Structure formats: structure tokens, C-alpha cells
Amino acid sequence: MLYPTMMKFILLMTIIVGLYSCDKPRSEEQVAPVMTLLSAPRVENTVIKGEVKRGQGLYQALKSVSIVNSQALKLINELRDEVEFSKLKVGDRLVATFNESKQLINFSFSQNSVETHVVTLNKKTGKWDYSLNVLETSWRPRLLEGKLRSGSTLEDDLIATGLERSVVNEVVNVLLCKVNFRMNAREGDRYKILLSERKHKDNIVGTKVLFTSYSGTRAGKHEAFYYEDEEKGSTYTAHYTESGQALISSGLRYPLSRLHVRSSYGWRRHPVTGKRAMHRGVDLRGRHGAKVHAVAAGKVVISTFNKFAGNKIGIRHKDGSTSFYYHLSRRGVSVGSWVRSHQVIGRVGATGRVTGAHLHFGFKKPNGRWMNPLNKRMIATPRLSGQRYINLTHQISMHKGTLADLEISKETKYLVANLQHFERPELTYKDFSLLPRL
Numbered sequence: 001m002l003y004p005t006m007m008k009f010i011l012l013m014t015i016i017v018g019l020y021s022c023d024k025p026r027s028e029e030q031v032a033p034v035m036t037l038l039s040a041p042r043v044e045n046t047v048i049k050g051e052v053k054r055g056q057g058l059y060q061a062l063k064s065v066s067i068v069n070s071q072a073l074k075l076i077n078e079l080r081d082e083v084e085f086s087k088l089k090v091g092d093r094l095v096a097t098f099n100e101s102k103q104l105i106n107f108s109f110s111q112n113s114v115e116t117h118v119v120t121l122n123k124k125t126g127k128w129d130y131s132l133n134v135l136e137t138s139w140r141p142r143l144l145e146g147k148l149r150s151g152s153t154l155e156d157d158l159i160a161t162g163l164e165r166s167v168v169n170e171v172v173n174v175l176l177c178k179v180n181f182r183m184n185a186r187e188g189d190r191y192k193i194l195l196s197e198r199k200h201k202d203n204i205v206g207t208k209v210l211f212t213s214y215s216g217t218r219a220g221k222h223e224a225f226y227y228e229d230e231e232k233g234s235t236y237t238a239h240y241t242e243s244g245q246a247l248i249s250s251g252l253r254y255p256l257s258r259l260h261v262r263s264s265y266g267w268r269r270h271p272v273t274g275k276r277a278m279h280r281g282v283d284l285r286g287r288h289g290a291k292v293h294a295v296a297a298g299k300v301v302i303s304t305f306n307k308f309a310g311n312k313i314g315i316r317h318k319d320g321s322t323s324f325y326y327h328l329s330r331r332g333v334s335v336g337s338w339v340r341s342h343q344v345i346g347r348v349g350a351t352g353r354v355t356g357a358h359l360h361f362g363f364k365k366p367n368g369r370w371m372n373p374l375n376k377r378m379i380a381t382p383r384l385s386g387q388r389y390i391n392l393t394h395q396i397s398m399h400k401g402t403l404a405d406l407e408i409s410k411e412t413k414y415l416v417a418n419l420q421h422f423e424r425p426e427l428t429y430k431d432f433s434l435l436p437r438l
């Protein structure tokens with residue numbers, strides 16, 4: 001009697017294990033038949049899951065979950081008022097459910113792990129019913145602060161706290177607008193980061209970096225505040241200094257794939273004339289024919305030949321500054337054209353008054369003065385002004401309030417702990433009067 005029972009059990013387990021393995025994500029879209037195990041007539045609904053991939057448009061993404069163009073059109077019309085399809089991005093998830101006659105009966109679309117837009121075919125009316133499923137979440141503040149130890153970097157320290165890579169990148173990129181970590185980070189530099197974490201149960205489903213500060217002997221003191229524009233999806237939503245300067249480090253990249261400074265900015269003896277002269281740029285080592293990239297997006301304002309600079313290109317950027325590239329063997333862009341950040345604009349050469357192939361890279365401030373291009377940290381976007389600036393100041397005072405609350409509660413915890421137990425060794429004392437006051 002035991003034997004057939006065992007067999008049934010093994011059979012059932014095999015089916016369950018089989019079903020579970022269907023749930024494992026496959027590299028491409030996954031196809032999992034949904035069926036009820038025990039009821040006799042099997043429901044032959046087919047669920048197809050997909051993700052928006054790089055370079056895919058909406059129709060291509062829908063096609064990847066077997067939704068044909070005629071259906072796609074209806075769906076898009078149905079969801080038009082609810083979903084911003086123009087903001088389609090890599091990783092957005094789509095799920096389509098088809099019945100046994102291959103009719104689409106349910107479609108869901110989510111751009112984050114919290115909200116899912118769902119349309120279901122209503123069998124009675126034959127129309128689509130829309131619903132938005134939102135997970136219950138709450139925003140919680142979290143304060144991270146510390147000091148750089150010998151040999152550590154801010155990036156390493158933040159990763160060690162278990163923060164998600166994208167959040168670490170956001171913090172570092174904001175500070176990079178102001179701090180040259182490679183040159184000026186020192187042991188003992190202090191940082192403080194205020195996050196707002198969106199939680200569903202114990203999972204973090206979203207993070208906002210509300211405040212970041214960094215201070216050091218070489219780096220100076222820098223603070224950045226998150227500003228959220230009233231208009232949803234606005235490009236004004238970003239990090240700013242207290243005075244309203246945007247900190248968007250989409251800014252400066254390097255003009256060559258490798259950065260090796262052969263001759264730096266400032267006074268020097270000219271390699272050809274032998275006279276003392278101001279070198280208004282840096283000479284970067286580069287082999288003849290190597291690609292030269294635009295350091296930031298902008299408009300080509302110079303593309304010409306000059307007997308000193310040789311083949312020369314100048315690009316004006318958003319903040320009114322101009323980058324210059326001299327001695328090129330080839331120029332790939334003409335005056336008036338727009339270039340993207342990192343677009344190839346020419347090739348390294350030895351044209352003009354030079355001793356050998358290299359790239360002379362120069363930079364002019366918006367006021368027309370030359371500056372050391374290696375000190376240029378970012379291309380500034382316009383400051384916030386008017387109502388937006390007023391809103392920024394309100395948001396800054398809210399962030400500061402949250403910070404103060406967290407610090408008071410930490411101080412209280414410390415005091416309470418010390419009243420109860422003298423010298424608890426696991427508690428590290430922090431002198432709050434030494435921390436930079438906000």
C-alpha cells in the first residue's frame with residue numbers, strides 16, 4: 001500500500017519542481033504555461049513575460065511579448081492617459097496573458113517595483129478594464145556618515161554599507177561636480193549622506209539621495225541638496241548647491257581614451273621657439289590618428305586651420321564655456337553642427353607649430369578667459385531661479401530638519417544607553433559639536 005502513495009508523492013513533487021523551474025528567469029523573455037494542478041479541465045492560459053531591451057521602441061517591446069501591432073495600437077490607446085509610454089526605459093517589465101484561443105486577456109506594465117498598470121479584458125462588455133496596483137510603501141530617512149580611512153575611498157565605504165550601486169554612483173557623481181577625488185581626497189575627510197528609502201515590508205524599492213556633504217583639508221566643504229520639481233519627470237529634478245547651482249556631472253569627459261599629460265598648463269619654455277610663454281592648455285600624449293572626443297555636448301564654433309594651432313576645433317558648451325582641440329590630423333565636424341558628449345570630432349595629429357603628434361586641449365571660461373582644462377569639473381546648467389529657487393529653499397530646510405531630527409534621536413539614544421550602562425564598549429562615542437553644523 002505504501003508504494004503507490006510514495007509514487008504519487010514523487011510524481012507530485014516532480015510536477016511542483018518542474019513548475020518552479022519554469023519560474024526561473026531565462027535570458028530572453030520567459031514563457032510559462034499557467035495551469036491548475038488539480039482541477040480536471042486544464043486552463044490553457046499562456047503568460048509571456050518580457051523586459052524592454054536597449055534600443056527597443058514600444059511596438060518592439062510589445063512584440064517581444066507576442067502582442068501584434070493591431071493589438072498594440074488598441075492597448076496603447078487604452079493606457080494612453082495612465083502610462084507615460086514616452087518614458088519607456090530599459091528594464092521596464094511587461095506581462096501578457098493569452099487565453100486558449102490566443103486572445104490577449106490581460107496585460108500589465110511596470111516601470112518600477114511599486115506600481116503596475118494592468119488592463120484586463122472584460123468578458124461581459126468586451127472592453128478593457130484598467131487598474132493600477134500600488135504596493136503599500138513608506139519613505140524612511142537614513143543617515144550615513146563617516147570618515148575616510150587610510151587607503152579607502154568614498155565609493156568603497158558606501159559600497160561596504162550595502163548601498164545599491166546606482167545610489168553610490170549618484171552620490172559620487174554629484175560630489176564629483178565639486179570634488180576632484182583623485183587629487184584631493186585625504187584620510188580623515190568626512191562625509192554625510194541623507195537618504196530617503198522607500199520600503200515595501202523590509203525591501204527597499206526606491207532611494208532618494210536628499211543630501212550629501214563632503215569636507216576635507218584639500219577638498220574643502222561641499223554640500224548638495226536634492227530638489228524635486230513640481231512637474232513630474234522634469235529635468236529640473238536634480239541636486240543643487242544651496243545657492244541653486246545645478247550639480248549634474250554629465251559634464252566633462254576626457255578628449256582621449258587615455259589621459260597622459262605631456263605638458264601642463266601655465267608658464268613654460270616653448271618647445272619650438274625656446275621662449276618663455278604662457279601655455280594656455282595641456283598637451284596630451286596621443287598617437288597620430290587616435291580618436292579625439294568632445295568633452296561635453298555643445299555647438300561647434302570653430303573648425304579651421306591655423307599655422308600655429310594647425311587643424312583646430314572649438315566647441316561651445318551649455319554654460320558658455322568653450323573647449324579647444326589643436327594640431328589635429330583630421331577634423332570631423334564643421335562650424336554650426338551640434339555634438340554629443342564623447343562624440344568623435346577628429347584625430348590626433350601634428351599640424352601647426354609642433355615638435356610631434358599630440359593633442360593640445362584648451363578651455364575658455366564663459367567670460368572668455370583661458371583656464372586649466374583639468375580644473376574644469378562640470379558644465380554648469382543654469383541656476384534655479386524664481387519660484388523654482390523658492391521651492392528649492394523650502395526643500396532644503398525640510399532636508400535640514402530631517403537631518404537635525406536624526407541627529408537628535410542618535411544623541412538621545414547615546415545618552416540613554418550611557419545612563420543605563422556605564423561604558424558600553426560597543427558604542428562608539430561621537431562628538432557632535434565637531435561635526436559640520438548644517
Ligand SMILES: [Zn+2]
Nearest residue numbers: 281282283360
Ligand atoms: Zn599645447
